[in-house]
Amino acid sequence: xxDEKILNNDEKELDEIFESTKNDKFDKAIKKxxxxxxxxxxxxxxxxxxxxxxxxxxxxxxxxxxxxxxxxFALSVFNDISAPDMYIGxxxxxxxxxxxxTVYSTYKIIEGKVVYTGQQEYSYGLxxxxxxxxxxxxxxxxxxxxxxxxxxxxxxNELGQREMIFFYPYVKYRTYKNDLNLLDDIGNDKYIExxxxxxxxxxxxxxxxxxxxxxxxxWYWVDDLNSKEKEAHKPHKNEQKLPDGKTIDVDNPxxxxxxxxxxxxxxxDSNGDRLKNPEELFIGTIENNVNQLEKxxxxxxxxxxIKSEVKRIYDNLKDKNGKIKREDLKIQGVVVxxxxxxxxxxxxxxxxxxxxxxxxxxxx
Numbered sequence: 350x351x352d353e354k355i356l357n358n359d360e361k362e363l364d365e366i367f368e369s370t371k372n373d374k375f376d377k378a379i380k381k382x383x384x385x386x387x388x389x390x391x392x393x394x395x396x397x398x399x400x401x402x403x404x405x406x407x408x409x410x411x412x413x414x415x416x417x418x419x420x421x422f423a424l425s426v427f428n429d430i431s432a433p434d435m436y437i438g439x440x441x442x443x444x445x446x447x448x449x450x451t452v453y454s455t456y457k458i459i460e461g462k463v464v465y466t467g468q469q470e471y472s473y474g475l476x477x478x479x480x481x482x483x484x485x486x487x488x489x490x491x492x493x494x495x496x497x498x499x500x501x502x503x504x505x506n507e508l509g510q511r512e513m514i515f516f517y518p519y520v521k522y523r524t525y526k527n528d529l530n531l532l533d534d535i536g537n538d539k540y541i542e543x544x545x546x547x548x549x550x551x552x553x554x555x556x557x558x559x560x561x562x563x564x565x566x567x568w569y570w571v572d573d574l575n576s577k578e579k580e581a582h583k584p585h586k587n588e589q590k591l592p593d594g595k596t597i598d599v600d601n602p603x604x605x606x607x608x609x610x611x612x613x614x615x616x617x618d619s620n621g622d623r624l625k626n627p628e629e630l631f632i633g634t635i636e637n638n639v640n641q642l643e644k645x646x647x648x649x650x651x652x653x654x655i656k657s658e659v660k661r662i663y664d665n666l667k668d669k670n671g672k673i674k675r676e677d678l679k680i681q682g683v684v685v686x687x688x689x690x691x692x693x694x695x696x697x698x699x700x701x702x703x704x705x706x707x708x709x710x711x712x713x
Contacts, residue, residue, distance in 0.1 A: 409447040409474070416473035417442065417449060419647040423655045424471075426642065429634045430662070431612050433513065433568040433684045434458060434542060434707075435466060436619040448474020457708055458621045460540040460565060460686050464710050467508055473647070503706070504607070513544035513707040515570055515606040518681045520583050522603055528706040529696050532689040535709060542686050542707030544570075544608065547700050550679035553628055560683070561694045569614040570682035571631070573662045608707070612662060614678075632673045639663045 421440075428437055432455075440453035452470040456463050504512045516525060528543065535541060550572050551559070560566055574582075582604040589599045614631040617623055624630060642656045666673045684707070685692065695701060 406446050413444055413447070413449050413474045416647045417444070417451060419645040420471050420473060420652060421451070423642060423645060423652050426634060426638045426659065427655050429615065430631060430659070431609075433544070433570075433608050433611065433613065434615075434617075434686070445474070448472065457542070458567075458617060458619075459542050459708055459710055460688075460712075461621050462540055462710055462712070463621075464510075464708055465508075466510065466708075467506065471651075510708050511706050513542070513608040513684065514703075514705040515544055515608070515611055515682050516546040516703040517579070517582050517604070517606060518547055518549045518702065519579055520603045522605075525703040526705050527703065529692065529701075529704045531706055532693050535689040537688050537690050538712050539689065540686060540710050540712055541689060541692055542567075542684065542709070543692055543695075544682060544684050544705040544707060545695065545701050546570075546682040546703040546705075547680070548702045549700075550681045551700070552676065553678060553680055556680045556683060559698075559700055560685070561698075563691045563694055564685045564687045566683055566685050567616050568684035569616070569628070569678075569680045570611050570684070571613045571666075572679040572681045573612045573665055575665050578665075613680075628675050628678060632675065632678075635659060635663050635666070636673060 425437065428435070434457040435455055436458070438454040438456050440451055443450045443452070450470055450472045452468055454468050455466045457466055458464070504514070506512060514526060516522060525546075532541075553569065556569065557566075584603045585601050586598040587601055588596045590596050614627050615624070616627045639659050642659055645652060645656070663673070666677070668674060668677065685695070695704070
């Protein structure tokens with residue numbers, strides 16, 4: 350009996366040993382499976398993170414490059430049909446993964462002399478607000494007209510260069526600028542830029558015949574407005590509501606046009622060489638790019654403004670067949686360059702209603 354009891358105890362102990370060993374192996378198997386699962390999850394997570402990171406970087410670079418290209422293209426188109434005598438110069442791009450910035454210079458060509466007019470910059474990318482701003486001078490994109498009450502003193506950019514003003518031929522002003530009278534105060538060792546506003550709109554051929562041959566015509570100011578837009582530049586009254594609820598009529602003076610708000614035809618290219626058919630280049634720039642601009646995906650008020658302006662100009666200048674014709678272009682002013690002596694030949698010409706001095710630079 351005692352032997353049987355001892356045998357049972359031994360069997361029980363043996364069962365416990367086997368059970369313990371079995372449990373240990375099972376626990377180890379579970380732990381091993383858990384570690385494998387954690388390792389597998391970690392590896393998968395790292396792979397996913399790597400793929401997402403690479404994709405994000407790739408998308409960021411693509412967006413940056415796309416927006417940079419869009420803005421550069423839009424600014425180039427806009428400059429080709431605006432900015433008298435002004436061209437876009439050297440540009441430097443600073444690009445990262447998720448955005449970048451481009452800084453570019455602008456310059457004017459006055460009688461073959463290159464005159465630096467400042468720097469401008471724009472940023473772009475996934476986490477950047479695309480904007481165009483000037484560092485040393487007002488931005489090409491873009492100026493506004495202002496009223497004749499602001500004509501009491503000349504306007505200058507931050508570099509101290511005088512800015513030209515045009516007078517609309519269909520608006521009757523109280524006073525007109527006549528900066529041709531300033532030529533006596535400017536030495537003949539200077540090159541001068543001058544904006545001329547006409548008494549009415551003329552064809553390109555008429556302008557070419559009227560202008561003296563000893564002055565350099567560098568830019569045609571094109572009439573790009575429709576009848577409603579023209580009315581808005583004339584003197585008018587606006588109703589203004591007072592705090593007490595009453596309304597009064599407020600006089601709005603006539604608008605004049607800053608050189609930054611004018612559109613027209615460049616006669617010379619960015620190298621200072623005379624273009625063979627400058628008006629055809631102007632027409633082609635608008636017709637060929639109005640739809641291309643609409644396709645730009647970059648969304649910003651500046652770029653949207655360029656799109657709408659080019660579309661507006663196209664709509665105002667095109668005929669019923671959607672074409673802009675040279676003979677339909679109306680020129681309401683020009684920009685000329687020369688010395689004080691040569692520009693004096695413009696004095697007394699009956700078709701010149703106003704004159705506005707621009708950049709004055711040393712010959713050498």
